[in-house]
Amino acid sequence: MTNPDQANHPTQTNASPTEQRVVTAIAAVTVYSDRALVKRQGQTNLHEGNQTLLVSELPITLQVDSVRATGKGNIPVRLVEVRTERSFSQEPIAAKVAELTAQIEELEDQKLALQNDLNALIVQRDFVKGLGEKSIQRFCISLARDETSLEATQELLNFVGQNYGDYASAIATKHKAKKEVESKLSALIQQLKQLRSDRPQESYSLFVVVEAQATGEFTLEVSYVVQQTFWRPLYDIRVSEQGIILLSYLAEIVQTSGEDWLDPQLTLSTAKPGMGMLPPKLKPWYIDLNQPPVPTAIRTRQANAPNTPMMAKMSAPLAASAAAESFEFELDQVSTAEIKREGSTVSFAIGGGGDIPSDGNPHKITIFEREYQGEMKYVAIPQLSSFAYLQAIVKNPENGVTLLPGKANIFRGNMFVGTTKLANIAPGQEFKLNLGIDEGIQIERDLVEREVDKRFISGQRRTTYAYRLIVTNLSDRPAKLRLTEQLPTSRNEQIKVSLSRSNPTIxxxxxxxxxxxxxxAANAKQEIYYQFTISHPPDITPVGLNI
Structure with a gap:
């Protein structure tokens, strides 16, 4: 079906007697990195002949050139024309205002209840704290006089500590809940302010002229691209002691397109339609002599000069780029998550994606979960840290999907380790996960030799240093460790550094x-020893050793 000519001018959203309003709902949404393709459907009855179908209140973020219309029914129908018009409406919004007001009042009640709970918990915590402070001194005096026992003192300390900890934990939980309520409340208040604005509500209306060969039912389908929407990947990575990596691939969707997406068939795509269809072209790269500054008066006249034909030519690529953004995309209706590949582009068909309102808040959706077998290794630099750091080397399977750049939350079992950022990881590519300090490897490093040779060999003074490292594996499993040390490096040709001995040899x-x-080996120790010599003329003193 071809794209008919379109008009774009302000009007009022009132259906004329020859127009038939069609109520549509969002059936499917495909989200890209900087936009989204929305598909709407609505049913109506057609009579024989030409008639105009009206779809109103489409969002202002809609790209006019991207609008497409099609349909299906039990009668032959020909599409005659499709046009869009910008509309301004000041229709009553009392129902929406009442709904938002009720939600705000409910959240304010929740906030007040949480604050009252907080106040009560703080009073209880402070009472326990005061009780402890007053009782400790009294018990110390009683202990000194043998008027009380250590067991009674310990019971008091346990009572104070347990209750203080419980109240502190409950206060932290209430603070977090209150913060979440305040965030929701702030967003709703902002929506209400925007809704109560005196400015007319701006939207697009879509007019579809069709010719029906008979009377019957017809399902209208329209699609369009909206801006101010995007999705970004987010990962939860859990590592077991056996090296099993459970990766949860999540999507964080944010949209302020101006319309709520209520449980559509949702697809996330890695395609980048905003990049255009044509490769970029190089422009001349000029260099010239330095010119004296242009006087202000001349600059002002040049700035006020009318556009030249060259300026008109420069705007042509922009128009071509806008036209290139018009595209059609067919979405398969699925009920479960499905991965589709088209060349280097991957699409994740989520199915029913739940409600994603146009509120600017991130909404998380799980794309898939997958297990990987990781190779666990330890890395240690004892010269800088006495701890060993655990790393997992993971390979993205050849039949896997590309993991896009994004933040990853790392867990070891149920313990949160920290966050990292994954780079773009293609199928078949290895990547490394840093899992933090592991106390299962213990390292001792000692300077065991520091000797200045009193003899001058070839007119050189020689100083010998030696280090011994004891590495202990405290776990019940063998462990791979990459241990790194460093010799000083000379910046002066008169100072020589050489490795004399090492065990294991290196x-x-x-x-x-x-x-x-x-x-x-499991529950075993290993010793590492190395010795190095620094030689230099006796009349100079090396600096920077810090040994």
Missing amino acids: QPKDLGILTWDLLL
Whole structure:
């Protein structure tokens, strides 16, 4: 079906006698990284001949060039014309205002109740705190006089500590709940202010002229692209002690398109329609001599000069880009999550995505969960830290999907470790997860030798240093450890640094890096030793050793 000519001018949203208003609902939404494709459907009855179908109150963020109309029914119907018109309406909004007001009052009641609970909890916590402060001194005196026992003192401390902790935890929970209520309340108050604005409500109306060959039922389908919507990936990654990685691929959807999406068939796409269809073109790169500043009066005359034909030519690519944004996309209706690939583009058909209102708040949806087998390794740099850091090396399967760049929350079991950012990870590509400090590996590092040779060999003073490291694996499983040490690097040709001995044997890399890849047996120790020598003429003193 071709795209008919479209008009775009202000009007009032009032159906004329020859127009038939069609009530439509959003059936499907495809969300991209910076826009969304919306599909609406509505049923009506047609009579034989030409008639105009009106779909009103479409959002102002709609891209006019993207509007498409089609339909199906039990009678032959020909599409004659499709046009859009910008509409201004000052229709009563009392029902919406009443709904928002009721929601605000309910949230204000919740906020007041939470504040009352907080006040009561704070009083109880402070009472326990005061009781403890007053009782501790009294019990100390009684203990000194043998008037009370250690058991009674311990019972008091346990009572105060337990109750204080319980009240503090309850206060934190109430504070969090109150903050969430305040956030929702603020958003609703802002919506109400915008709704009560005296400015007319602006929207688009869509007019579809059809020719029916007979009388019968007809389902109108319209689609259009809206701005001010996007989705971004978010990950929850849980790592078990056995190296099983459970990755939850989530989507965070934000939209302020001007219309609520009420449980549509939702699809998330990695396509980038906003990039246009044509590759960019290089423009001439000019260099010239430095010119003296142009006087202010001349600059002003140039700024006020009318547009030249060259300026008109420069605007042509913008028009071409806008036209390139008109596209059609067919969405399969699915009831469960499904992954589709079209070249390098991946689409996630979520099915019923729940309600996503036009409120600017992030709404999270789970795309899929998948298990990966990770290779667990430890990394240690004892010169900087006495702890070992656990890492997981994970491979995205060849038949997997591309993991887009996004924030990842890392958990070890049920313990939250921290957040990291995943880069773009293609199928078949390995990626590394940093899982933080693991106290299952213990490292001791000692300077065991520091000796200045009293003899001068070839006119050089030699100083020898040696370190011994004891690595202990406290776990019941073997562990792979990459341990890294560092020799000083000389910036002066008169100062020489050399590795004398090492066990296990190793050769220094660039900048004096020493790296051992160790396989530690369960509940076992391993010793690492290395010795290095610094030689220099006796009349100079090296700086920067800090040993």
